[in-house]
Amino acid sequence: MSPPHSPTSSTTPAPASNGASTPPHGIPDSYRAPLSLGFEALPGDKRTHEDLIVAMESCVMTFLAAPICSEREPATLANQSLEQLQSPLEYDSLAIRSPDYISATVPTIEHHFNETSIKNQELRLKANLHLKRLFNWVGHLAAPSILLSLPTCPSVIPEFARALNAALPLVPYSTIWIRAPLAEESWPKWNLLRSLMGQSVKLHLALVVGPDLPMGPNENVLANGTHEDLVLVPGSSHTMEPAWARWLAEPVASLILPADSFLTNKKGFPVLSKRHQQLVRTFLPREPYVLITPTGTSSSSSSPSSTSLSQADMSKYAEYIKYLHRTLPKTSIRDRFANGYMDYLQAPLQPLMDHLEAQTYDVFERDPVKYRKYTAAVAECLRDRTKTLAAAEMIKPQLVMVVGAGPRGPLVDCVLKGAQQAKVNVKVIAVEKNPNALVSLKRKQKEQWGEALVEVVYADMRQWKPKEKCDILVSELLGSFGDNELSPECLDGVQHVLKDDGVSIPQSYTPYLAPVSSSKLYSEASKLKTPGSLETSYVVMIRNAWLTSPVQPLWTFSHPAPALLPDNLHNERYATVTFDIGAQPALIHGFAGYFECVLYGGVTMSTRPDNHTPDMTSWFPIYFPIRHPMHVPAGSKVGVHVWRVTGAHKVWYEWAMVKPDTMAVPAAGFGSLIHNVGGKSHWIGL
Numbered sequence: 001m002s003p004p005h006s007p008t009s010s011t012t013p014a015p016a017s018n019g020a021s022t023p024p025h026g027i028p029d030s031y032r033a034p035l036s037l038g039f040e041a042l043p044g045d046k047r048t049h050e051d052l053i054v055a056m057e058s059c060v061m062t063f064l065a066a067p068i069c070s071e072r073e074p075a076t077l078a079n080q081s082l083e084q085l086q087s088p089l090e091y092d093s094l095a096i097r098s099p100d101y102i103s104a105t106v107p108t109i110e111h112h113f114n115e116t117s118i119k120n121q122e123l124r125l126k127a128n129l130h131l132k133r134l135f136n137w138v139g140h141l142a143a144p145s146i147l148l149s150l151p152t153c154p155s156v157i158p159e160f161a162r163a164l165n166a167a168l169p170l171v172p173y174s175t176i177w178i179r180a181p182l183a184e185e186s187w188p189k190w191n192l193l194r195s196l197m198g199q200s201v202k203l204h205l206a207l208v209v210g211p212d213l214p215m216g217p218n219e220n221v222l223a224n225g226t227h228e229d230l231v232l233v234p235g236s237s238h239t240m241e242p243a244w245a246r247w248l249a250e251p252v253a254s255l256i257l258p259a260d261s262f263l264t265n266k267k268g269f270p271v272l273s274k275r276h277q278q279l280v281r282t283f284l285p286r287e288p289y290v291l292i293t294p295t296g297t298s299s300s301s302s303s304p305s306s307t308s309l310s311q312a313d314m315s316k317y318a319e320y321i322k323y324l325h326r327t328l329p330k331t332s333i334r335d336r337f338a339n340g341y342m343d344y345l346q347a348p349l350q351p352l353m354d355h356l357e358a359q360t361y362d363v364f365e366r367d368p369v370k371y372r373k374y375t376a377a378v379a380e381c382l383r384d385r386t387k388t389l390a391a392a393e394m395i396k397p398q399l400v401m402v403v404g405a406g407p408r409g410p411l412v413d414c415v416l417k418g419a420q421q422a423k424v425n426v427k428v429i430a431v432e433k434n435p436n437a438l439v440s441l442k443r444k445q446k447e448q449w450g451e452a453l454v455e456v457v458y459a460d461m462r463q464w465k466p467k468e469k470c471d472i473l474v475s476e477l478l479g480s481f482g483d484n485e486l487s488p489e490c491l492d493g494v495q496h497v498l499k500d501d502g503v504s505i506p507q508s509y510t511p512y513l514a515p516v517s518s519s520k521l522y523s524e525a526s527k528l529k530t531p532g533s534l535e536t537s538y539v540v541m542i543r544n545a546w547l548t549s550p551v552q553p554l555w556t557f558s559h560p561a562p563a564l565l566p567d568n569l570h571n572e573r574y575a576t577v578t579f580d581i582g583a584q585p586a587l588i589h590g591f592a593g594y595f596e597c598v599l600y601g602g603v604t605m606s607t608r609p610d611n612h613t614p615d616m617t618s619w620f621p622i623y624f625p626i627r628h629p630m631h632v633p634a635g636s637k638v639g640v641h642v643w644r645v646t647g648a649h650k651v652w653y654e655w656a657m658v659k660p661d662t663m664a665v666p667a668a669g670f671g672s673l674i675h676n677v678g679g680k681s682h683w684i685g686l
């Protein structure tokens with residue numbers, strides 16, 4: 001486990017747990033993410049801003065998107081002079097004229113960046129002036145967001161990116177929503193834009209979910225509408241089609257549903273196809289602004305057409321989306337636990353070097369699943385150890401040592417419960433090095449267990465010299481990456497107390513990893529601005545991300561360790577794993593780590609996304625960033641090299657990502673350099 005620890009940012013709530021975070025309190029079973037639902041008024045709509053707000057409220061919607069200008073923009077700015085575009089806006093030319101209702105309004109802007117304008121110096125200047133003029137007005141109104149379309153032609157994107165960069169300071173309170181169709185060809189363009197803009201955190205996506213949803217080249221939708229080869233949705237137990245998964249890694253602020261993406265049911269009401277429903281249901285828990293837009297925004301176009309929706313129609317669409325939201329599956333225990341901590345980076349705990357706080361232990365103990373697993377493991381182990389004993393020998397209790405017992409000794413309770421289930425006598429010794437935890441542990445011994453049944457010892461397990469050896473050694477010293485809270489080093493130091501045929505629970509553990517694409521995690525780590533923030537691992541409930549390939553194992557630690565070498569050399573590890581990138585190119589931001597643990601025999605615990613122990617909340621995944629996001633083409637490979645290195649007083653990881661098929665020299669843009677050399681940015685104290 002990893003307990004509560006210092007948050008990496010002062011603005012986010014502080015979490016805690018087994019390499020994990022403090023769970024949110026009091027989220028009811030029925031909790032659902034809130035729904036923000038709005039409609040889009042198109043250019044040329046004659047209604048005033050106030051009329052649109054009234055229409056929005058009468059449909060019980062929460063926001064609207066509407067053009068800033070009252071007239072539809074002509075296709076070019078040829079008829080406007082440079083002087084006109086430099087002068088203040090005319091009151092009559094504006095549709096959004098005051099900050100009234102601005103918090104419920106997303107102004108939309110028709111820009112003029114296209115193949116013609118970028119080749120004509122005057123038109124290019126005009127397109128820039130026009131954008132700045134409107135951004136200036138939006139900045140004046142302090143609108144929370146602005147919506148504008150991704151240029152369709154890739155050659156236009158560098159100029160568009162530069163113009164946006166230049167205009168961003170004019171809208172300090174706004175985020176930019178880039179309207180782009182959810183289509184294969186959109187992603188490289190979006191990726192180019194945000195890369196040119198330096199991964200700006202102000203840039204978000206407004207994804208247009210058109211009538212034709214993309215499908216990967218080798219994918220197959222079965223006759224019953226289900227998909228052959230689903231991928232996991234990070235931070236949940238759900239799956240989705242591979243061609244859509246990459247969008248989960250993007251900062252999707254809004255989901256735009258054009259009216260022509262809906263079908264009409266027998267009663268004449270708009271409904272979505274099964275695939276559309278699955279897609280919308282996957283995104284809804286991420287709380288996007290759902291925007292209904294009139295017919296004509298097909299998946300191949302990023303600009304809306306010009307037919308408005310009647311109020312009666314809008315209400316029908318709104319009702320349907322509300323129905324989808326109402327009927328979302330119940331939030332899982334894990335999701336409720338992690339609510340508010342999704343994508344929130346935390347420094348991994350150091351339970352060996354630091355003394356954990358009371359609140360951290362409280363968090364650990366809120367996960368009944370882990371303790372049920374330990375109880376089952378102890379019971380199975382006790383049965384196995386005693387099945388060949390004669391009745392007379394059964395009278396002598398099995399000696400079980402719980403090392404790192406914590407303040408309330410929940411693992412001691414597991415041992416006693418397991419012994420009861422196995423009908424085997426036990427004697428328990430609980431060892432703890434945290435003096436504050438001893439206070440409550442002693443009290444529990446006195447008031448609940450009794451001194452005859454449970455002995456309490458204040459000691460660092462590595463230096464402890466008990467009089468007798470034990471049958472079973474129980475511990476829980478695991479971090480989000482398995483061995484990253486120094487379970488191997490602690491258990492090596494205490495394995496001399498185990499009889500020759502004694503058993504350690506856990507018996508072994510194995511870290512797993514997968515490349516992760518997540519501009520969110522990367523920008524959160526970059527934002528920290530601490531030296532080495534991109535060479536440090538973070539415990540984080542990963543959600544806004546795409547695992548580009550299935551997880552693979554690195555190495556295994558088994559206990560008792562077969563041989564101990566001087567200077568802890570036997571606990572050094574190196575592994576290299578190669579991942580196939582599927583049918584879509586990706587931008588990799590590092591790798592995500594998990595672990596699997598064999599407690600005893602068939603009793604296991606796992607945080608792997610593909611076989612996570614149901615409802616277990618004790619561990620969040622771990623994120624290892626790379627300094628330079630790595631572009632990988634479809635069908636290529638990514639190699640990850642990880643070292644576990646030990647020194648006299650510390651243990652650390654070093655890592656590098658490379659492209660094994662090109663053998664490109666690691667450098668910015670190709671692959672990462674070796675990170676955290678010598679543990680310079682992050683290490684775990686022995």
Ligand SMILES: C[S@@+](CC[C@H](N)C(=O)[O-])C[C@H]1O[C@@H](n2cnc3c(N)ncnc32)[C@H](O)[C@@H]1O
Nearest residue numbers: 001351352364404405406432433434460461476
């Ligand atoms: C992750 S907590 C687990 C607490 C409790 N066993 C549970 O499962 O809820 C690990 C505990 O091991 C203790 N610990 C870590 N290293 C230790 C050492 N070398 N000797 C004794 N206790 C240690 C910590 O103080 C902490 O209480």
